[in-house]
Amino acid sequence: MLIPWTITTRPCASVIQRPAWPSGPCGAAAAEPAPSSVAAATIASSLTLIDASRADDSGEPVSLRHVRRRRHLALAVACAVAGLATAAVPSAAGAPLRVRGTHLVDSQGRxxxxxxxxxxxxxxxxxxxxxxxxxxxxxxxxxxxxxxxxxxxxxxxxxxxxxxxxxxxxxxxxxxxxxxxxxxxxxxxxxxxxxxxxxxxxxxxxxxxxxxxxxxxxxxxxxxxxxxxxxxxxxxxxxxxxxxxxxxxxxxxxxxxxxxxxxxxxxxxxxxxxxxxxxxxxxxxxxxxxxxxxxxxxxxxxxxxxxxxxxxxxxxxxxxxxxxxxxxxxxxxxxxxxxxxxxxxxxxxxxxxxxxxxxxxxxxxxxxxxxxxxxxxxxxxxxxxxxxxxxxxxxxxxxxxxxxxxxxxxxxxxxxxxxxxxxxxxxxxxxxxxxxxxxxxxxxxxxxxxxxxxxxxxxxxxxxxAFPERISGSAAHWSYDDRTRQLRLRYVASRRADTVLVLPRALYPDGAGVEVLGGRRETTTDVRSGFALIRAAGRVSVRVAPR
Structure with a gap:
């Protein structure tokens, strides 16, 4: 029987925290991002853009439909300053991508x-x-x-x-x-x-x-x-x-x-x-x-x-x-x-x-x-x-x-x-x-x-x-429904590195539920601002949906 493994993200933190910052979405291990005004601006814009029918040239919304969105925006900025929900901005360092078979792969083979x-x-x-x-x-x-x-x-x-x-x-x-x-x-x-x-x-x-x-x-x-x-x-x-x-x-x-x-x-x-x-x-x-x-x-x-x-x-x-x-x-x-x-x-x-x-x-x-x-x-x-x-x-x-x-x-x-x-x-x-x-x-x-x-x-x-940016494994198949904002992913996972899912914060203003079924899960998932990281082995199914 498959036992679901569910992680719930919220605007300021995920329920489960990994003890150390894992490999960043750009490849090699990355230091945990420091609080910055850049991160705050990134999170603020990503939380609100979909709600705006039009936005000014900065990408920030001209108006918000609900006071609730303002609450999330303020909370996200506060979290960014506190270093809890900082958007991971990858470093320019690292080896270039290469082609292996019919795939682009990174230095970890993902x-x-x-x-x-x-x-x-x-x-x-x-x-x-x-x-x-x-x-x-x-x-x-x-x-x-x-x-x-x-x-x-x-x-x-x-x-x-x-x-x-x-x-x-x-x-x-x-x-x-x-x-x-x-x-x-x-x-x-x-x-x-x-x-x-x-x-x-x-x-x-x-x-x-x-x-x-x-x-x-x-x-x-x-x-x-x-x-x-x-x-x-x-x-x-x-x-x-x-x-x-x-x-x-x-x-x-x-x-x-x-x-x-x-x-x-x-x-x-x-x-x-x-x-x-x-x-x-x-x-x-x-x-x-x-x-x-x-x-x-x-x-x-x-x-x-x-x-x-x-x-x-x-x-x-x-x-x-x-x-x-x-x-x-x-x-x-x-x-x-x-x-x-x-x-x-x-x-x-x-x-x-x-x-x-x-x-x-x-x-x-x-x-x-x-x-x-x-x-x-x-x-x-x-x-x-x-x-x-x-x-x-x-x-x-x-x-x-x-x-x-x-x-x-x-x-x-x-x-x-x-x-x-x-x-x-x-x-x-x-x-x-x-x-x-x-x-x-x-x-x-x-x-x-x-x-x-x-x-x-x-x-x-x-x-x-939402999509899988880095896949540690093979035989991956996924689909995304922009109306329900649900991502479904199936793959044969490899334990050598994290699989990285991109979850734009604008799509999940109240957080996202990440459900992992099957496989041998060696570590927990760490969901940070805009990303979900999954390390597992064997056949795995993943479902992401808004809270």
């Missing part, structure tokens, strides 16, 4: 699940500011807010045009600004996936990414075909991709050199997740075959695989401490087949990489196929790809919408597949190429924090969720 957002600033100055209007910023307050929501990672955009404005010359000032954002995120406990971002090749075509000197369109006239992503059908855009893949004038080699400079700069950073090599690669659709919708295998053989075969070894030489994250063609966002490593193409030679994939419903690519079907197919293709290529999956884009049903479907599918995700995106940041622009809400529909600095509480209510 599977790591990431929830986070994209922070991609496409127009000049190509990185978010630390000061100025809230819509352009990414600063320490943003980092604290993301952590309070239960997020642990960002995908940070890099623009080739800014990194290498002249052929072969790295802009050191831009690189320093990039590193400043990386360090800011690291200090706050966020992992950073560096993303060399492009859409529709370059600004010449209304897009972003490549410098003008690397935009070789052979003089083909360009006229915009409409909103994103229609300009991918322009031959001038396609020809720019072709000349890049073919390394005409050495532009692909210089792209590799720009990436290598970034890799050398972040070598050994414990919370840099890796390198997202090239956002949504496309090809010249007028060269059909092999470029097509979807592309034929020869399009990968001729263009995309030679890029990766040059780029991944160069990055490993520059920085052997972080994995590369490869992407398949743009059309796979809608569930078209992923071809890398699949016959007749050669076996993928780069074990230990991440599959960075996106999920978007795209009628243009798969007309007549309903969105839920496209989303299911996209996840199925990703699961098959990581098995054959010995890679770890990470959903690095989805959303770009205020439609809660879409967000719920995709986030639930990621949970069902045991996969982490990074929502597109945190703020709009003047995005000139977003599919959100053609729907309700315009371009700003993609954001969680709108252009006036207000938090979209309903969207956050779907995306801020």
């Amino acid at each position: 599977t790591v699940i990431l929830h986070g957002v994209n922070v991609v600033y496409k127009p000049a100055p190509y990185l978010p500011a630390r000061t100025g209007p809230q819509r352009n910023r990414f600063d320490a307050r943003d980092v604290r807010r993301l952590r309070a929501w239960g997020f642990d990672a960002i995908r940070l955009g890099i623009t080739w045009k800014a990194l290498m404005p002249r052929p072969g010359v790295v802009n050191r000032a831009y690189l320093r600004r990039l590193l400043a954002v990386v360090r800011l995120a690291e200090r706050g406990g966020l992992y950073v996936l560096l993303d060399m971002h492009q859409d529709e090749w370059s600004e010449r075509f209304g897009g972003n990414g490549a410098p003008d000197w690397a935009t070789l369109d052979d003089g083909i006239p360009f006229a915009s075909l409409g909103p994103h992503p229609l300009n991918y059908f322009s031959q001038a855009v396609g020809r720019s991709f072709t000349n890049f893949y073919d390394d005409r004038g050495g532009i692909r080699t210089r792209f590799v050199g720009a990436w290598a400079a970034v890799a050398r700069a972040v070598r050994g950073h414990g919370r840099v997740l890796g390198f997202d090599l090239f956002n949504e690669p496309s090809c010249e659709l007028q060269v059909d075959p092999p470029c097509h919708l979807p592309p034929f295998a020869d399009a990968y053989r001729r263009w995309i695989l030679p890029l990766y075969s040059q780029l991944i070894p160069a990055l490993r030489r520059a920085d052997p401490t972080h994995p590369s994250a490869y992407e398949e063609g743009l059309q796979t966002d809608a569930g078209d087949p992923m071809l890398i490593g699949r016959p007749p193409l050669p076996r993928w030679p780069f074990a230990g990489t991440i599959l960075s994939h996106h999920v978007y419903c795209t009628p243009l690519v798969r007309p007549g196929v309903p969105c839920p079907r496209q989303e299911l197919d996209a996840f199925a293709q990703a699961r098959a790809a990581v098995r054959r290529n010995r890679a770890a999956p990470l959903l690095t884009e989805f959303g770009a919408t205020d439609d809660l049903a879409t967000l719920r479907r995709v986030a639930d599918l990621a949970d069902a597949g045991g996969e982490g995700w990074l929502y597109w995106q945190y703020k709009t940041y003047g995005d000139p190429t977003t599919s959100a622009s053609s729907g309700p809400g315009g371009a700003d529909a993609e954001s969680i924090v709108d252009t006036s600095g207000h938090v979209k509480a309903a969207k956050l209510g779907v995306l801020s969720r």
Whole structure:
């Protein structure tokens, strides 16, 4: 018979206390957090954000519905100052994550699940500011807010045009600004996936990414075909991709050199997740075959695989401490087949990489196929790809919408597949190429924090969720219901380290009940502010529910 093991959390403490502070949620053993005003602010915001229909640019609510919430807020701040309910802010120290089999793992061998957002600033100055209007910023307050929501990672955009404005010359000032954002995120406990971002090749075509000197369109006239992503059908855009893949004038080699400079700069950073090599690669659709919708295998053989075969070894030489994250063609966002490593193409030679994939419903690519079907197919293709290529999956884009049903479907599918995700995106940041622009809400529909600095509480209510961030064991399956705020987890536990559950305090203002069934429980659970720690062995079932 299974005997339930139940721990009850309350705003100031858990019923059961462990005698020593355990391994922190970022990996290696962490010292017990000291009381601080930062912790108090983190807890205050995490307790109240879901209750606010709108919030100001600090993320704090403009008004609360119930006096009871004020009581909890005051109590949480008091507990933080007393050191009893301090939010654990992980250190930037520690070994980088690595890929083992089809999982990201930490230094203790635990599977790591990431929830986070994209922070991609496409127009000049190509990185978010630390000061100025809230819509352009990414600063320490943003980092604290993301952590309070239960997020642990960002995908940070890099623009080739800014990194290498002249052929072969790295802009050191831009690189320093990039590193400043990386360090800011690291200090706050966020992992950073560096993303060399492009859409529709370059600004010449209304897009972003490549410098003008690397935009070789052979003089083909360009006229915009409409909103994103229609300009991918322009031959001038396609020809720019072709000349890049073919390394005409050495532009692909210089792209590799720009990436290598970034890799050398972040070598050994414990919370840099890796390198997202090239956002949504496309090809010249007028060269059909092999470029097509979807592309034929020869399009990968001729263009995309030679890029990766040059780029991944160069990055490993520059920085052997972080994995590369490869992407398949743009059309796979809608569930078209992923071809890398699949016959007749050669076996993928780069074990230990991440599959960075996106999920978007795209009628243009798969007309007549309903969105839920496209989303299911996209996840199925990703699961098959990581098995054959010995890679770890990470959903690095989805959303770009205020439609809660879409967000719920995709986030639930990621949970069902045991996969982490990074929502597109945190703020709009003047995005000139977003599919959100053609729907309700315009371009700003993609954001969680709108252009006036207000938090979209309903969207956050779907995306801020309880989940297992570190799993000490195997065969994990979990689900989360954002309506009931219940998390269910089953896994075969290993006694070597704690399993860490992220429980955003906003979801559980009256505390959370954590019920553990089965297994051999060697130690007690210690529930601290925003986290539950479970150490057990054998088959275990966990249920988390609000008090």
